[in-house]
Amino acid sequence: IEGVEAYLEGSGWVTLSDQAQVVSVLELTNGNEITIATQTGLEAGTYTALALYIGDDNFLVIDENGNQVSLNLEGGKRVEFDINEQLSATGHAEVLLDFNVATSIVESSAGSFHFNPEITPIVDAESGVHGQLSLPLSAAIMLQGANGEISYSAFSDANGAFLIRGVAEGTYSFVVQAQGQSVIGIGLPGLPGEPVEIRIDNVSVVHGEITQMGTIQI
Numbered sequence: 386i387e388g389v390e391a392y393l394e395g396s397g398w399v400t401l402s403d404q405a406q407v408v409s410v411l412e413l414t415n416g417n418e419i420t421i422a423t424q425t426g427l428e429a430g431t432y433t434a435l436a437l438y439i440g441d442d443n444f445l446v447i448d449e450n451g452n453q454v455s456l457n458l459e460g461g462k463r464v465e466f467d468i469n470e471q472l473s474a475t476g477h478a479e480v481l482l483d484f485n486v487a488t489s490i491v492e493s494s495a496g497s498f499h500f501n502p503e504i505t506p507i508v509d510a511e512s513g514v515h516g517q518l519s520l521p522l523s524a525a526i527m528l529q530g531a532n533g534e535i536s537y538s539a540f541s542d543a544n545g546a547f548l549i550r551g552v553a554e555g556t557y558s559f560v561v562q563a564q565g566q567s568v569i570g571i572g573l574p575g576l577p578g579e580p581v582e583i584r585i586d587n588v589s590v591v592h593g594e595i596t597q598m599g600t601i602q603i
Contacts, residue, residue: 387462389422392434399427405440410484411523414542416550418481429474435482435506436465443500445490456490456500464502481507483551487525487538507551512590513537514552514559516598518545524563524581528552528588554592559585561601 386408389401402422413419421437443456470478485503492498518524518541526547528537536557541547561583581603590596 386421386437387440388438390436390438391427391432391468392436393428394431394433396428396430398436399432400424410486411540413484414540414548415546416548417542421482427472429472432468432470432472432478434465435468435480436463437502437504438462439464439502445498454498456498459499459501464504466505468506481510481550483507485538486540487527487535505551509553509592510550511593511595512552512554513548513550514588514590514596514598515548516546517600518547518561518603519600520603521545522563522581522603524561527560527562528557528590529560530555530557548595550595552590554590557588557590559588559598561603563603 387405388403390398391401392398401424406421408419408421439458439462441458441462443458444453445456446453468480470480472478483505485505489503490498490500514526514528521544522541523543524541524545524547526539526541526549527535528549530536537549537552539547539549561581563581583601583603585598585601588596588598
């Protein structure tokens, strides 16, 4: 990330950070957060948009040996999205962002990887789902809506814990997908040898509450 700006209604764009930084997004799981920009002395008013400037040096670690492939950045370096933050002369405002890894990185038929960052503000961080996999797997955790499309997604951490925040009230299908050690090459005892998919239907999320999924047996 090479810079962050905010748009002040009636005034224009304001720089929040112009310091380049490298973010390892897959470490930001199970509620882990980092601060990518902070600024004091901002003018009071309504801030209606944020913009992130993404650098060209992005890469994906593809195996347990740390081998990397470069990501081809698509859609331009500037990622802009709407917010609605009221800042008073004596107060402060915070915006929590979600980086959707699963939809931001796509492998082409030729085997190259394309990077089109999908970043959205989390309006209600107190609504979502939380739980623990019975095995220490890094797995894709997804919530599907009634139409079968993925509405929200995250990854479990190295210990199998997961948290998805900012989920709208409703009923979802909860899906876990993991590759299995035969694919990712991890030889830990007890890990499944083949890809795993677990589905739990009719998971309810209530506004202002974190639905506890408990331990999901793999």
